[in-house]
Amino acid sequence: MTTDDVQRWAAFAAEPGGGNPAGVVLDARGWSDGRMRAVAAEVGYSETAFVTDPATLTVRYFSPVAEVPFCGHATVATAVALAARRGPGDLVLRTAVGPVHLTTRDVDGALTATFRSVEPRVDDLAPDVLDELLDLLGLTGDHLDPTHPPRAAYAGNVHPVVVLRDAATFDAFGFDPAAVRALMDREGWAGTVTVLHRRGGDEYEARNLFPVGSVTEDPATGSAAAATGAYLRALGLVAPPARVRVLQGRHVGRPSVLVVDVPEEGGIAVTGGATPIPADGA
Numbered sequence: 001m002t003t004d005d006v007q008r009w010a011a012f013a014a015e016p017g018g019g020n021p022a023g024v025v026l027d028a029r030g031w032s033d034g035r036m037r038a039v040a041a042e043v044g045y046s047e048t049a050f051v052t053d054p055a056t057l058t059v060r061y062f063s064p065v066a067e068v069p070f071c072g073h074a075t076v077a078t079a080v081a082l083a084a085r086r087g088p089g090d091l092v093l094r095t096a097v098g099p100v101h102l103t104t105r106d107v108d109g110a111l112t113a114t115f116r117s118v119e120p121r122v123d124d125l126a127p128d129v130l131d132e133l134l135d136l137l138g139l140t141g142d143h144l145d146p147t148h149p150p151r152a153a154y155a156g157n158v159h160p161v162v163v164l165r166d167a168a169t170f171d172a173f174g175f176d177p178a179a180v181r182a183l184m185d186r187e188g189w190a191g192t193v194t195v196l197h198r199r200g201g202d203e204y205e206a207r208n209l210f211p212v213g214s215v216t217e218d219p220a221t222g223s224a225a226a227a228t229g230a231y232l233r234a235l236g237l238v239a240p241p242a243r244v245r246v247l248q249g250r251h252v253g254r255p256s257v258l259v260v261d262v263p264e265e266g267g268i269a270v271t272g273g274a275t276p277i278p279a280d281g282a
């Protein structure tokens with residue numbers, strides 16, 4: 001299976017070598033599900049985006065093992081790839097979760113993209129599911145930040161959101177990828193498990209667990225950043241309109257930054273850049 005049609009971009013990079021790699025196929029007309037899965041597996045990134053209808057900008061996302069309803073970093077990569085070809089401006093990607101509105105800009109010669117999520121929601125996490133998740137991470141309720149109770153937040157994908165009070169615990173926790181994947185599959189969590197630590201003010205650091213293929217943690221997760229914005233708004237932890245910075249990727253050697261704008265109502269906006277990955281790059 002050839003991957004010659006795949007562009008490779010790093011989204012949300014905070015520095016050279018950072019960001020989350022995404023594959024982008026700008027013309028996947030007529031491609032079967034099997035072909036897209038095989039290409040995504042060969043590329044090996046957490047997700048590859050396939051524009052299955054260039055006229056309507058219909059996009060589908062595949063991890064190396066399955067289709068994913070929505071992927072924020074691959075959405076940003078796709079928008080920037082389109083802007084590099086067509087010029088910056090507004091566009092709408094048609095995804096499995098609904099239309100996603102984007103604006104691309106040229107900022108001092110660098111292209112950035114802002115997507116606005118679909119309408120978010122925030123739900124309680126069942127106590128037994130939360131206990132099971134914490135146990136898989138080697139954590140207990142005592143490790144949680146009492147001002148940020150756990151929830152399940154949706155802004156395209158469902159993300160359980162757990163906020164830890166202590167930076168050392170946040171840095172040190174580990175997990176069995178297969179066990180976490182089994183829980184995610186059982187609960188229908190198609191995105192990531194989002195673990196946060198508040199660094200101060202309106203800045204959070206995130207570890208997003210996404211065991212798939214050779215990947216265990218995602219370096220930058222746009223859908224989780226949008227879900228985090230929805231979570232903070234729903235719990236009254238920010239005063240909209242508000243801007244939050246989410247740092248991610250330090251634990252996997254790919255530092256990233258995601259800028260999250262939280263309006264008073266409606267979808268959450270997430271902004272970041274994307275840069276081409278050299279042919280010999282990671």
